[in-house]
Amino acid sequence: EVQLVESGGGLGQPGGSLRLSCAASGFTFNNYAMNWVRQAPGKGLEWISGIGGSGNNIFYADSVKGRFTVSRDNSKNRLYLQMTSLTAEDTAVYYCAKALGMREFPAMDVWGQGTTVTVSS
Amino acid sequence: QSVVTQPPSASGTPGQRVTISCSGGRSNIESNFVHWYQQLPGTAPKLLIYRNNQRPSGVPDRFSGSKSGTSASLAISGLRSEDEADYYCAAWDDSLSGPVFGGGTKLTVL
Numbered sequence: 312e313v314q315l316v317e318s319g320g321g322l323g324q325p326g327g328s329l330r331l332s333c334a335a336s337g338f339t340f341n342n343y344a345m346n347w348v349r350q351a352p353g354k355g356l357e358w359i360s361g362i363g364g365s366g367n368n369i370f371y372a373d374s375v376k377g378r379f380t381v382s383r384d385n386s387k388n389r390l391y392l393q394m395t396s397l398t399a400e401d402t403a404v405y406y407c408a409k410a411l412g413m414r415e416f417p418a419m420d421v422w423g424q425g426t427t428v429t430v431s432s
Numbered sequence: 433q434s435v436v437t438q439p440p441s442a443s444g445t446p447g448q449r450v451t452i453s454c455s456g457g458r459s460n461i462e463s464n465f466v467h468w469y470q471q472l473p474g475t476a477p478k479l480l481i482y483r484n485n486q487r488p489s490g491v492p493d494r495f496s497g498s499k500s501g502t503s504a505s506l507a508i509s510g511l512r513s514e515d516e517a518d519y520y521c522a523a524w525d526d527s528l529s530g531p532v533f534g535g536g537t538k539l540t541v542l
Contacts, residue, residue, distance in 0.1 A: 346531070348477075355434075355536040356469070356477060356520050370530045406476055417522045417531035418467045420488060422476040 313337035313421050315407050320426030323397045327430075333390040333407030333423055341365065341385040344410035346419055347392050349403035349428075357403075360392065361416040368414065374400075397430045404428075436460055438521060438534035445542050449509040452537045454521030457502050460532055464524040466504040468497055471518045471536075480519070481506060508539075516541045 319331040333345070347360045360381040361370045369381060380393040390407050404427050408419035436456040444450040454466060468481040479488055481497035484504065496507045504523075508515055521534040 348533075355518075356471075356522075356533045358522070358531045358533060361530065372530055373528070408477075411482060417524045418465070418479065418482040419469075419477075420479045420482070422478070425476055 313409075315409060315421055315423035317405065317407050317423040317426035320405060320428045323394070323401075323428060323430045325398060325430055325432055327397050328393070328395045329397065329428060331392040331394065331405055331407075331426060331428075333392075335388045335390065335409070338409070338421075340383075340388040343412065344368070344414055344416050345383060345390045346408045346410060346416055347379075347381060347390075348406045348408055348419070348422075349401075350406070350425075351400075351403040354403075358417075361410070362390070364413045370416070394428070397428075399430050402428060402430050434532060434535050435525060435528070436521060436523065436532050436534040438519075438537045440535065441538050441540065443540040443542055444508075444511045446511055446513065448511045449507060450511055450539065451508075452506045452519050452521075452539070454504040454506070454534050455502065456504075456523060456532075459527040460523045460525040461499065461504055462502045463526055466497065466499050467522045468495075468506045469520045469522065471520065473517070477520065511541055513541050515539060 378396045404425040409421040411418040465483045469477040471477040484499045485497045
């Protein structure tokens with residue numbers, strides 16, 4: 312069964328850091344681009360980062376550029392999101408999502424259940 | 433504000449056909465594939481239509497997508513109560529170098 316499971320969410324301090332992880336199973340992980348998408352409470356979906364199958368193509372939304380870092384470990388079938396300089400506007404459910412292909416970032420055919428990040432003092 | 437816009441709400445009665453529009457520009461919808469997602473309350477999004485008009489396996493043929501120029505549409509025929517959900521369009525944006533989502537449309541089945 313193709314599955315994505317996020318972890319690492321929780322309460323973060325303003326200005327602080329959190330690291331999210333996404334464990335993938337049921338597919339050849341390094342053959343697919345991966346994305347992070349977030350959804351603030353009561354709001355729509357916001358794509359925030361994507362990484363190609365081999366890890367060499369990396370993209371960020373302007374809202375997180377310079378603060379968040381995406382990475383992947385294909386030997387462990389894991390995707391990561393290192394979040395720094397957190398603000399209240401980063402409060403959201405964070406989803407990892409598998410792309411249809413190596414570079415087809417906007418077509419996300421498998422999603423995790425999401426992990427909640429709350430930034431508050 | 434997203435560079436891709438959708439109506440915030442839509443509605444229909446069971447059995448009806450409804451369409452949801454998605455409007456963008458040259459750098460996104462006109463130049464790239466459009467994809468559609470369905471998000472049921474309290475759940476993760478689900479890919480409904482990819483590459484403008486392709487359905488993943490398991491998605492009923494009541495759902496269809498189309499694109500023309502800088503706009504795209506999702507059509508749902510034979511509306512059912514379980515179709516009540518939020519619907520999002522998405523496309524790659526060449527200017528932003530990343531995917532963009534529309535703001536989402538909340539579909540109510542009356």
